[in-house]
Amino acid sequence: MSKNKQVQLENKTRWTGMERTRFANGNAIIHLGNEEDKVQTRIMLERLETTLDKRLRDEQAGFRQDRPCTEYISTIIERSLESQTPLHAAFVDIQKA
Incomplete structure (x- = not known):
C-alpha cells in the first residue's frame, strides 16, 4: 500500500467524503489516500465482518x-418477570452522550 497524506484540521472545518479520525480535543485528522488503498481497505473490512459474524454468539447481537x-431487551424483561x-436496567444514548 502507498503512503497516505494526513492533514490535521480544526473542528470547525467540514469535509465530506473523506475518512476522518476524531480526537478528544475536537481536532480531526483526514486521510487523503488513493483509490487503490480505499478499495483494499473495503475488501478487508467486508471479509472481517463476514468472519466475525460467523464466530460471534447470538447473544452478542x-x-x-x-x-x-x-428483541433481546424484551426477552430479558420477560425472563425476569417469569422468574x-x-x-x-440503564439505557444510554451513545450519540447524545
Whole structure:
C-alpha cells in the first residue's frame, strides 16, 4: 500500500467524503489516500465482518447488522418477570452522550 497524506484540521472545518479520525480535543485528522488503498481497505473490512459474524454468539447481537437490541431487551424483561427476580436496567444514548 502507498503512503497516505494526513492533514490535521480544526473542528470547525467540514469535509465530506473523506475518512476522518476524531480526537478528544475536537481536532480531526483526514486521510487523503488513493483509490487503490480505499478499495483494499473495503475488501478487508467486508471479509472481517463476514468472519466475525460467523464466530460471534447470538447473544452478542446488540450492535450487529440486522440484529436489533429491542428483541433481546424484551426477552430479558420477560425472563425476569417469569422468574420473579429483580431487574435493573440503564439505557444510554451513545450519540447524545
